[in-house]
Amino acid sequence: MTEDRLAQSHNPLLSVRDLSVAFGGIVALNGVSFDMQRGHILGLIGPNGAGKTTLFNCLSRLYQPSKGDILMEGASILTRPPYRIAEIGISRTFQNVALFPNLSVIDNVRVGTHSRSNGNIVSDSLKLGQVRRAEAALERKVDEILGYLGLRGVAHAVAAELPFVTQKRVELARALAAEPKILLLDEPAGGLNHDEVHGLGELIRRIRKEREMTVLLVEHHMGLVMSTADHVVALNFGRKIAEGTPSQVQSDPQVIEAYLGNKNR
Amino acid sequence: MMVDASRKAISDAPPSDADAARTMRLGTGTSLVILLLLLVAPLLVKNFIVFQLTTVLIYGIAILALNILTGGSGQFSLGQSAFYALGAYTSAILIEHAGVNYALTLPISGIVCFAAGFLFGLPALRLSGVYLALATFALAVATPQLLKLGALEPWTGGVQGLVVDKPDAPFGLPVSQDAWLYYFTLAIAVAIYIASVNLLSSRSGRAMMAIRDNEIAASAMGINVALYKTLTFGVSAAITGIAGGLGAIAVQFVAPDSFTIQLAIALFLGMVVGGVGWLPGSLVGAAFIVFIPNVAESISKGLSGAVFGVLLLVVIFLVPDGARQVAQACRSVIGRRKG
Numbered sequence A: 001m002t003e004d005r006l007a008q009s010h011n012p013l014l015s016v017r018d019l020s021v022a023f024g025g026i027v028a029l030n031g032v033s034f035d036m037q038r039g040h041i042l043g044l045i046g047p048n049g050a051g052k053t054t055l056f057n058c059l060s061r062l063y064q065p066s067k068g069d070i071l072m073e074g075a076s077i078l079t080r081p082p083y084r085i086a087e088i089g090i091s092r093t094f095q096n097v098a099l100f101p102n103l104s105v106i107d108n109v110r111v112g113t114h115s116r117s118n119g120n121i122v123s124d125s126l127k128l129g130q131v132r133r134a135e136a137a138l139e140r141k142v143d144e145i146l147g148y149l150g151l152r153g154v155a156h157a158v159a160a161e162l163p164f165v166t167q168k169r170v171e172l173a174r175a176l177a178a179e180p181k182i183l184l185l186d187e188p189a190g191g192l193n194h195d196e197v198h199g200l201g202e203l204i205r206r207i208r209k210e211r212e213m214t215v216l217l218v219e220h221h222m223g224l225v226m227s228t229a230d231h232v233v234a235l236n237f238g239r240k241i242a243e244g245t246p247s248q249v250q251s252d253p254q255v256i257e258a259y260l261g262n263k264n265r
Numbered sequence B: 001m002m003v004d005a006s007r008k009a010i011s012d013a014p015p016s017d018a019d020a021a022r023t024m025r026l027g028t029g030t031s032l033v034i035l036l037l038l039l040v041a042p043l044l045v046k047n048f049i050v051f052q053l054t055t056v057l058i059y060g061i062a063i064l065a066l067n068i069l070t071g072g073s074g075q076f077s078l079g080q081s082a083f084y085a086l087g088a089y090t091s092a093i094l095i096e097h098a099g100v101n102y103a104l105t106l107p108i109s110g111i112v113c114f115a116a117g118f119l120f121g122l123p124a125l126r127l128s129g130v131y132l133a134l135a136t137f138a139l140a141v142a143t144p145q146l147l148k149l150g151a152l153e154p155w156t157g158g159v160q161g162l163v164v165d166k167p168d169a170p171f172g173l174p175v176s177q178d179a180w181l182y183y184f185t186l187a188i189a190v191a192i193y194i195a196s197v198n199l200l201s202s203r204s205g206r207a208m209m210a211i212r213d214n215e216i217a218a219s220a221m222g223i224n225v226a227l228y229k230t231l232t233f234g235v236s237a238a239i240t241g242i243a244g245g246l247g248a249i250a251v252q253f254v255a256p257d258s259f260t261i262q263l264a265i266a267l268f269l270g271m272v273v274g275g276v277g278w279l280p281g282s283l284v285g286a287a288f289i290v291f292i293p294n295v296a297e298s299i300s301k302g303l304s305g306a307v308f309g310v311l312l313l314v315v316i317f318l319v320p321d322g323a324r325q326v327a328q329a330c331r332s333v334i335g336r337r338k339g
């Protein structure tokens, strides 16, 4: 078992190494390191302002770290512009939902396939044979994803007109359409009721298994993280305060302190 | 409370059909009817009106180009007159100085303007919204003066401009020059319209609209925001340039003062009247900017500008979404009758 772990950790899918980010005086991330193993669901927890979304934004190359590195399959991603992250297999959802509000659900998901398709304005304008064939293949793929997430009924609705919870699901569909190796989910349970959270946990595990994705899950809903994640990293004030199995992290005194201390504030 | 209730009403309503590919164009049946009307129109009116209809088609192409830029990628431009002028001069110079066939000058004007638009789009990347509009405004203001430059005079004809020969109908077809020009322009307009619908409903078009809606999410999906923004500028400029080339051939004359900021504003206005992002509206917008000034003049010679302004305000108040809104209303009325 330990040997197995060791062998795995030599070859992580993603490595965050000593990552620091500062905004003026605020240190949002401070020397954070952890590895993500292929096929794992990694829970990332921490009180408000701990730096979870900031870490996501570094992975999407929206924020430039002041120190440290991020390695995807051994290669640094920090040399890439933001639009060249999807192609190496990192796809995300946003905490506050960042859909294309005026586009239909199906068009949102179609945009999700951008990094997995080719084309240019000339052949697209002329609708050449290869464009038609590519669109046909894309339609099958998009329809499969809509069906997978139960979104076929709203496929042609304008994204902005849908309830928040449905929008979150559309965002998940869009992220899946990019066929990522790593799926980054920033508080996917926001706005869900108890039963729906349970269903979401199952869905995330199914996605990992059936679509062979590694998941980085940011969630405040402790029940969801503890029941879904294989491994948990806890942040507080930009620092990693604990890492381990869900039960290890849950019983870690620093984690308990961070959450209790936060509640008292 | 009220807002909440209406939001709920929206989310409970059956989802509207909103695919980009469908919302920006007309159905095949309607399109064919309109095409038929456009085909027979010249047979029913005097030659002078045929010329005006040609002008409507040409402005329609230019407004379509602006619609791709603004409706498609969310970028504003008050500088379309500059690309229109560049296209017009390119065609005029090629026809008059190099003896190139008028039809062949159009793709060249398109390519020249694509390059110009792409290059202008590069610095414009740093600007957005109002600031981009201002930068393009400056371009429009500078253009007539640049065209008057002494150094360019051997080609441009300076303040005098250039006279362009009017083409005859080919193969001895028994139609007047005006009618030929109309059908020639119509063929190009239809081709550009179809290509534009194809473009906007393709992967590239979706990338443009994704950028319009949310740049950060677009780049997270792998879209090279800078590239697509400049490409859209290039495409829009290319189409505007083709319209400009057609304009030079139709009017048989190019001169710096034909391409002032007023032209850019008229095109912008036409886009709004037609409905931003709705490609068929470009034709309605073009008809508005060609015919409504005449209507205004017939109402009051001295105050034609003011009358035009009032008519414009009426349109904006009654149908803020322009012709698109009228079309939607018609469709729902017809749908109810049928249902």
Ligand SMILES: Nc1ncnc2c1ncn2[C@@H]1O[C@H](COP(=O)(O)OP(=O)(O)OP(=O)(O)O)[C@@H](O)[C@H]1O
Residues within 6 Å of the ligand: A023, A026, A027, A028, A046, A047, A048, A049, A050, A051, A052, A053, A054, A055, A095
């Ligand atoms: N763009 C920014 N500019 C300035 N400060 C920022 C920026 N983004 C994040 N921060 C700050 O960095 C810290 C970490 O924020 P972050 O959003 O990463 O927290 P989080 O763990 O995602 O919290 P939450 O659970 O509330 O979403 C906060 O203090 C926040 O105010």
Ligand SMILES: [Mg+2]
Residues within 6 Å of the ligand: A052, A053, A054, A095, A186
């Ligand atoms: Mg957050």
